[in-house]
Amino acid sequence: MNTGADDSAEEALLVARAYLSAVAEPPAPALVEFIAEHGALLAADRVHRGRLPSRVFDEVQARREHVRGRRTLEAAREDGVRLVVPEQHEWPRQRFSCFAEATAVGLAEVAEPIALWVRGAASVGVTVDTSVAVVGARAASGYGEALAAEFGYGLASAGHTVVSGAAYGIDGAAHRGAVTAGKPTVALLACGVDVDYPAGHGRLLRSITEQGLVISEYPPGTPPRKHRFLVRNRLIAALGAGVVVVEAGARSGAGNTAGTAEALGRPVMAVPGPVTSSSSVGCHAMVRSGKAILVTRTDDIIEVVSPLGTAASTEVGGPSRTTDRLEQRARQVHDALDGAGAASAEQLARDSGLSLRQVRALLPALEMAGFVTQSEGGWQRCAP
């Protein structure tokens, strides 16, 4: 790597990170550790020269003489793509701290990205500050897509950035919901941010960049590959304060994202659906096994991802019926008057099984509360 003398320190860093980001296939745990140890400038120089520990060498050998940091960075910029690196203020430091914790317990495959290639003007760190990942099956049902759009709209409206993977089905619907709310949303791609993938989502990706961000750890031009989706999923899991799986079949990429989120210590949520729908099988299995919390409404999700006590919990409950207020014995007396016209206290005692003393004590209270009335024939119910 050759950096000109007139480059600013930041520019040198960006060129170094651009090179490092292109030289190894993510996740590259040995290289990430090597950069953390030596700094990006020295690490890039040593990778280029090939003076490396063998673990790092294995990760970079194939590409180290073939990729160019400055050229990759400049081509990206010409295409409106910028590079965000850990040394910058907008790096989502807090969200990515989970990687350091995970690698500490030996989860090498969830290494932090070396850099992020970004389309969109907003600050990455600020945009994901209150974010929720919403993911799910590509082959989603209409039910699933409608819910994903509703959650996307609701979360975005409540100030929670929706993070997803821009795929067909649930991902796209969640992004669309957020875009419809006029709020930023973040799409994490498994290919370069200049690659329109999936092909039918070119317009959606462009509309996302207007307020939100399209992000990839893969340099521009990188084609999507099957394994890259799985590797990318760790960034979706890390960038959300929690992951909501709207629909997932028995085997799914969303299940993989949920598993990674769990490993990273993020709460996993799953949305139930008809047990007859194959698109909900994965969600139900996650809830059943205790991996995921069941959520049915945007408010449920906000409650899970909000620091304790900051979200207003809304209780599910039907309207209170009047006799519900009555204690058990009073209700027994009230029940005993069911349809039977007027009755004496003695009759009510026999019917309800309560003692005459109890019935005589309860009747005036019921009368005062407007439930019963006394006539010549005896006690009777008031009309509701």
Add this chain to the structure above:
Amino acid sequence: MNTGADDSAEEALLVARAYLSAVAEPPAPALVEFIAEHGALLAADRVHRGRLPSRVFDEVQARREHVRGRRTLEAAREDGVRLVVPEQHEWPRQRFSCFAEATAVGLAEVAEPIALWVRGAASVGVTVDTSVAVVGARAASGYGEALAAEFGYGLASAGHTVVSGAAYGIDGAAHRGAVTAGKPTVALLACGVDVDYPAGHGRLLRSITEQGLVISEYPPGTPPRKHRFLVRNRLIAALGAGVVVVEAGARSGAGNTAGTAEALGRPVMAVPGPVTSSSSVGCHAMVRSGKAILVTRTDDIIEVVSPLGTAASTEVGGPSRTTDRLEQRARQVHDALDGAGAASAEQLARDSGLSLRQVRALLPALEMAGFVTQSEGGWQRCAP
């Protein structure tokens, strides 16, 4: 109480229990305790004479001079109803042991019944030996009723007796499923077993008695009352090894049964549904709060109610896709061949980011496994 000298000991006991069952409105914790202490014969005699501790007296005062044990028992028999009492072999002793444990921790309202009025020839104890309660909303959806019928059929076919409350909606569908399977099912009523309630279920109740049982702790002729449904629910909860709530609104009797089951130490299960359905709100709330285990299939239910290790667990999983068997690095090499025709090991190394050494080691293994093949132009994928 007056028992003739020629009555057998059992007959005397039945008459005493018939009297005690009619004299107090269930649950009658003080009376139940009094009977346990003195035996049914002596207890009935003392209730009749009115020589009682005041707690017991309060429970029996209103009816003790108005009900007749022998007359109630004989009228019931003439109508084909028999009385089952704790002193008999068929008493569901094991299932009801939960009441003793619950009263030990102060749950007086879940007292054991004094006797059971039964229509149907089968032994109560044997019939509920492997049983599951299936309950839910009266105002059920078509989805809920179809599932309740499916579970009823599936559980009954697998040898699990379905216990429910004979109400419209979920209860009725669950009973019907079991009847369709040609197996016994148990209906617990909140009124006398001679009262056709609900009116439209007379035929269902009669078909249940052919192989199964219609049971009530209320003597024949007792009309249904609102509070009796809540009291009855504890018997449904106790007589099932677990309770499945198929559909429940935000407030529901099924929720009450589930709460009682929880208090009695029985596992509660709930079936998910569309989040857009008000009939599933209660089920989702129970799962979300951790009160209920999510179940979607008959097998899930059997797994929960079976003693550990006796039910064959069936894993949810899609068909295994061939490349799923490949380890991560082998898959990266396989992915790198995506569509691109033939490629050299060097090209594959650059594309996959793996070292040339790794790629050279993986290619022969992939070839042997039938994933790739070598031609003059280089390596390429085999047709799937």
